[in-house]
Amino acid sequence: MGSYELSLVTLAAIYAMLALSLNLITGFCGQISLGHAAFFGAGAYAAALLSKSGGPFVAALGAGMLVAALFGLVVGLASLRVRHDFLAITTMGVGFLFLGFVRKQKALGAELGISGIPDHGLGAWGLALLAVALTVATAILSLHIRRAWAGRAFAAIADDEDTARTMGIDVVRYKLVAFVMGTAIAGLAGGVFAHFTRFIIPDAFGFTVSISILAMVIVGGIGSTWGVLVGAVMLTLLPELFRFINDYKLLIYGSLLLLVMRFAPGGLAGALAPLFRRAGTAAGGAR
Amino acid sequence: MLQLELTIQGLINGSMYALMAVGLTLVYGLLRILHVAHAGLYTLGAYIAVLIANASGSLLLGAAVAIPAVGLAGMAVYRLLYEPILDRPPYVALIASIGLFIVMEEAYRLVFGPYGETFSTPYLAGRLAIGPIGAKGAEVLMVIAAFGLLTLLALLARRTRFGVAWRATVSDPAMARSFGVDTIKVRYVNFFVASGLAASAAILVAVLNNLVEPTMGSVPSYKTLAIIVLGGLGNVAGTLAASLALGVIEAFGTIYIGHLLDRDAIAFLFLVLVLMIRPQGLFAAK
Numbered sequence: 001m002g003s004y005e006l007s008l009v010t011l012a013a014i015y016a017m018l019a020l021s022l023n024l025i026t027g028f029c030g031q032i033s034l035g036h037a038a039f040f041g042a043g044a045y046a047a048a049l050l051s052k053s054g055g056p057f058v059a060a061l062g063a064g065m066l067v068a069a070l071f072g073l074v075v076g077l078a079s080l081r082v083r084h085d086f087l088a089i090t091t092m093g094v095g096f097l098f099l100g101f102v103r104k105q106k107a108l109g110a111e112l113g114i115s116g117i118p119d120h121g122l123g124a125w126g127l128a129l130l131a132v133a134l135t136v137a138t139a140i141l142s143l144h145i146r147r148a149w150a151g152r153a154f155a156a157i158a159d160d161e162d163t164a165r166t167m168g169i170d171v172v173r174y175k176l177v178a179f180v181m182g183t184a185i186a187g188l189a190g191g192v193f194a195h196f197t198r199f200i201i202p203d204a205f206g207f208t209v210s211i212s213i214l215a216m217v218i219v220g221g222i223g224s225t226w227g228v229l230v231g232a233v234m235l236t237l238l239p240e241l242f243r244f245i246n247d248y249k250l251l252i253y254g255s256l257l258l259l260v261m262r263f264a265p266g267g268l269a270g271a272l273a274p275l276f277r278r279a280g281t282a283a284g285g286a287r
Numbered sequence: 288m289l290q291l292e293l294t295i296q297g298l299i300n301g302s303m304y305a306l307m308a309v310g311l312t313l314v315y316g317l318l319r320i321l322h323v324a325h326a327g328l329y330t331l332g333a334y335i336a337v338l339i340a341n342a343s344g345s346l347l348l349g350a351a352v353a354i355p356a357v358g359l360a361g362m363a364v365y366r367l368l369y370e371p372i373l374d375r376p377p378y379v380a381l382i383a384s385i386g387l388f389i390v391m392e393e394a395y396r397l398v399f400g401p402y403g404e405t406f407s408t409p410y411l412a413g414r415l416a417i418g419p420i421g422a423k424g425a426e427v428l429m430v431i432a433a434f435g436l437l438t439l440l441a442l443l444a445r446r447t448r449f450g451v452a453w454r455a456t457v458s459d460p461a462m463a464r465s466f467g468v469d470t471i472k473v474r475y476v477n478f479f480v481a482s483g484l485a486a487s488a489a490i491l492v493a494v495l496n497n498l499v500e501p502t503m504g505s506v507p508s509y510k511t512l513a514i515i516v517l518g519g520l521g522n523v524a525g526t527l528a529a530s531l532a533l534g535v536i537e538a539f540g541t542i543y544i545g546h547l548l549d550r551d552a553i554a555f556l557f558l559v560l561v562l563m564i565r566p567q568g569l570f571a572a573k
């Protein structure tokens with residue numbers, strides 16, 4: 001594999017982590033988020049700053065995770081007040097707030113972002129392997145949660161919050177758990193991303209990115225770990241493999257959102273689920 | 288004096304938001320859809336108007352074609368996109384609508400180019416002044432158009448037979464249907480009116496900036512979503528108040544906290560703060 005292919009693998013793994021982490025919040029727990037890139041960004045900025053001040057790579061990744069999770073906890077607490085459409089708009093607002101804040105902070109490089117992020121010391125192979133390993137770990141965590149008690153509580157909340165509460169499920173706690181887990185993983189992805197590109201600007205974490213992550217979840221099949229994994233890898237690689245597509249990348253993402261929602265709201269996983277079921281393996285919990 | 292100028296500037300922007308947000312809240316009130324693609328129709332209106340105005344030399348002709356054409360396009364969006372997915376969970380229509388909006392923006396960029404179109408002769412660029420306060424002709428027209436069109440809308444809703452049918456459908460569709468209201472027709476007219484209002488807002492903005500570009504809908508699209516949430520989704524009077532309030536808050540915010548947050552973030556900061564205190568919006572009845 002050349003360095004170009006390696007960078008594609010790393011990028012696909014980063015986006016797969018992001019999509020899987022959004023899937024925890026939106027797919028499993030039913031809390032729609034239109035501002036996921038903000039947590040990705042929070043993690044990237046935190047990791048970049050720590051690395052630049054001389055901290056080791058692992059600490060930088062940890063810092064990214066921690067900052068994003070704290071940010072996620074705050075947003076999670078705030079979003080307990082609102083539901084459905086209001087939640088969608090609130091999380092979108094959080095995305096714009098994050099961007100608007102970062103753009104104006106001299107300490108964060110304002111519009112110019114942060115450049116010269118130190119080398120992670122793993123080499124291209126090492127970073128690609130790390131990103132893939134983290135993605136696999138996220139996928140395993142997702143599959144495990146789905147079958148664990150927490151996953152069932154998430155599903156109950158996604159299905160009908162009031163009924164879930166009546167059944168004695170601690171809705172507040174599980175919603176916060178979903179938000180913190182999802183945003184922590186997004187922050188981790190941000191830390192890897194910052195060290196992968198070694199140069200970050202506010203626009204790399206804007207609304208378009210939030211929507212791209214959402215597109216991966218939707219196209220793959222909201223709630224399905226395997227589907228989301230495939231969706232993320234596909235949507236990241238497609239524009240790279242077919243260079244002529246690159247100019248039409250957003251057009252394709254938009255069309256996919258439109259067409260999938262209009263004709264196959266279960267996404268890939270939903271469309272393929274009957275085939276898998278016949279083969280004897282359930283294709284996740286695609287709704 | 289600065290305060291007065293900021294207030295006026297805020298009211299001018301607020302009028303533009305109002306023209307767009309009222310259409311959005313009408314759609315929400317009727318169908319519970321967050322119609323993000325509304326801003327795509329808005330941009331379409333500006334493009335039709337600028338192309339016709341430049342070809343014919345008449346801005347009025349451009350507006351006269353663009354407004355009904357965008358109204359029809361809005362009806363088509365309802366028929367082709369929303370109608371088949373009305374019974375799905377609300378996020379389905381929202382995400383589909385975001386998808387359509389992205390597709391529309393990209394289509395404008397690919398068809399008309401990324402740099403935008405300008406009017407070959409700028410309109411209403413002169414400055415009107417009363418004493419020390421002044422505004423551009425296009426800005427004055429914006430405020431007049433917003434108040435004129437929205438008053439007309441309120442009158443139609445109150446005084447005409449169709450207005451009664453429309454209000455009945457908003458408050459209880461099943462009941463309205465059993466009283467013989469053609470609720471499907473109400474939906475089409477609703478989309479026609481909402482999209483026409485968006486087109487008129489876009490034409491005024493295009494004249495004001497003398498620029499029509501593919502992304503001109505981006506900022507208003509998400510900001511008007513914030514406005515209709517603040518106005519108490521589906522509440523027209525609340526939306527109007529929230530539009531003007533946001534216009535003024537932005538104008539002041541850019542001056543006083545502009546070093547901390549950019550303009551768009553100020554709008555959303557206001558939104559998030561309000562939602563934390565009143566999750567149902569500023570002016571929601573229930």
